[in-house]
Amino acid sequence: MKDKEIDEKRMxxxxxxxxxxxxxxEVPVGAVLVKGDRILAxxxxxxxxxxxxxxxxxxxxxxxxxxxxxxxxxxxTVMYVTAEPCPMCAxxxxxxxxxxxxxxxxxxxxxxxxxxxxxxxxxxxxxxIEVDQGVLERECAETLRDFFKKRRLLSRENGDKIVSKxxxx
Numbered sequence: 107m108k109d110k111e112i113d114e115k116r117m118x119x120x121x122x123x124x125x126x127x128x129x130x131x132e133v134p135v136g137a138v139l140v141k142g143d144r145i146l147a148x149x150x151x152x153x154x155x156x157x158x159x160x161x162x163x164x165x166x167x168x169x170x171x172x173x174x175x176x177x178x179x180x181x182x183t184v185m186y187v188t189a190e191p192c193p194m195c196a197x198x199x200x201x202x203x204x205x206x207x208x209x210x211x212x213x214x215x216x217x218x219x220x221x222x223x224x225x226x227x228x229x230x231x232x233x234x235i236e237v238d239q240g241v242l243e244r245e246c247a248e249t250l251r252d253f254f255k256k257r258r259l260l261s262r263e264n265g266d267k268i269v270s271k272x273x274x275x
Contacts, residue, residue: 113208116140116186117242120210123150123163124188124249130155134253137163137187139171139180139204146171146183163187164195168202179203188246190217190239196225199235206236210246 116138123136127150138148147170152161164187172178184206185199190213197218199207212221219226219237226235 113186113238113241116184117188117208117210117246119145119148120163120186120188121242121245121249123148124246127151127163128249128253134249135163135187135189137167137185139167139183139185141171141175141180141183146174146180160194162192162195164191165198168198168204172202181205184208186241189213189250190219190221192216193218193223193225196223200225200231200233203233204235206238208238208241210240210242211250212239212243 119138120136123138124134125136127136128134130150130152132151132154134151136148136150139146147167149166149170150163152163152166153159155161164185167185168180171180171183178201180202183204185204186208187195188210190209190211191199191207192213193216195218207219207226209219214221216222218224220239225231226237
């Protein structure tokens with residue numbers, strides 16, 4: 107299987123996780139962490155479900171992979187995530203020493219890799235992460251766009267009340 111095919115296959119797994127997040131009323135972002143051919147962890151955003159502002163898909167995956175490997179250093183791993191990571195997640199990837207990040211859709215407001223900030227390009231970090239973006243970008247962007255469109259519609263219908271867990275109910 108070619109690298110592009112492998113990347114797309116794994117991004118589809120991340121998209122499946124994003125669909126779980128959407129069904130749970132969470133922002134639909136999914137992530138998968140791989141070492142060689144081994145899937146170490148996969149998860150989706152669960153900030154609302156866990157009442158934890160740090161429960162982004164990437165953070166949950168890094169935590170689980172650390173447990174699986176028995177090490178907080180996740181050398182020689184590849185992170186697949188449907189949306190460009192935020193500053194918190196990008197920083198955690200640097201600290202965990204992943205080797206490569208593959209993301210689908212850019213995140214113009216909070217993206218910390220290419221769109222808004224460029225944390226992986228900043229001088230001073232002792233670890234570099236290879237980045238590939240745009241894998242299944244259309245599908246990843248549609249997942250987010252559809253979620254927020256639905257959320258805005260529900261918000262208008264409910265008199266601009268905060269809409270979170272009721273999104274899919």
